[in-house]
Amino acid sequence: MRRIWILLIAVAFVCGGLACFAIAQEAPKKSDNWLKDAADDAERFTLIEKMFGGFSGAMQIVGERYLRTYDAITDGNFDLANYHWKKIKDAIELGYLRRPARKAHADALFLNGPWRSAEEAILSKDKGKASAEAFLTARAACMTCHAAEQVAFMNDQPMFRNTAAFPER
Ligand code: HEC
Numbered sequence: 001m002r003r004i005w006i007l008l009i010a011v012a013f014v015c016g017g018l019a020c021f022a023i024a025q026e027a028p029k030k031s032d033n034w035l036k037d038a039a040d041d042a043e044r045f046t047l048i049e050k051m052f053g054g055f056s057g058a059m060q061i062v063g064e065r066y067l068r069t070y071d072a073i074t075d076g077n078f079d080l081a082n083y084h085w086k087k088i089k090d091a092i093e094l095g096y097l098r099r100p101a102r103k104a105h106a107d108a109l110f111l112n113g114p115w116r117s118a119e120e121a122i123l124s125k126d127k128g129k130a131s132a133e134a135f136l137t138a139r140a141a142c143m144t145c146h147a148a149e150q151v152a153f154m155n156d157q158p159m160f161r162n163t164a165a166f167p168e169r
Pocket of ligand 1: 159
């Protein structure tokens with residue numbers, strides 16, 4: 001009886017091993033060279049486009065730099081505010097390079113108007129102008145674009161609530 005059990009267990013091991021071997025044989029060749037290994041350029045370009053993402057990646061950067069701009073104006077560090085504000089424009093332009101459908105609203109509602117006015121105000125290094133007049137107008141334009149692009153829910157978050165006014169210093 002014991003012999004039969006040992007035999008059965010041995011057979012199970014051998015079969016298991018063979019099954020694993022078969023799976024390993026069937027699996028497609030994988031390496032870290034995900035672009036080189038693509039079948040052709042069409043597949044390669046699709047992979048690159050996927051890797052860059054869409055508009056939301058750009059917006060994540062914009063959101064972060066928006067907060068840093070707010071802090072920099074609050075601190076009276078206009079060079080830093082200017083640095084982040086310019087990069088917000090770059091990020092939005094790269095965003096609509098990837099998602100052209102976003103370009104019309106981004107240009108009309110933000111970049112061609114409020115972004116530019118805020119840029120001028122930041123460069124003037126006048127805190128009153130940069131904060132109350134320019135930044136807050138640009139903030140409203142961010143929110144208008146979210147509504148226009150059917151993502152109004154974006155506006156109901158601390159990022160916008162906490163930047164509705166500047167602290168007195
Ligand atoms: C084209 C008009 C447009 C403008 C201008 C715009 N946004 Fe957006 N924003 C969007 C859209 C559309 C999404 C959703 C993206 C998606 O679904 O891929 C978004 C998403 C976001 C998100 C969420 C990103 C994430 O996925 O984590 C943040 C944060 C954000 N926007 C902040 C801002 C701020 C701050 C400004 C102004 C400085 C701004 N947006 C200006 C259209 C805009």
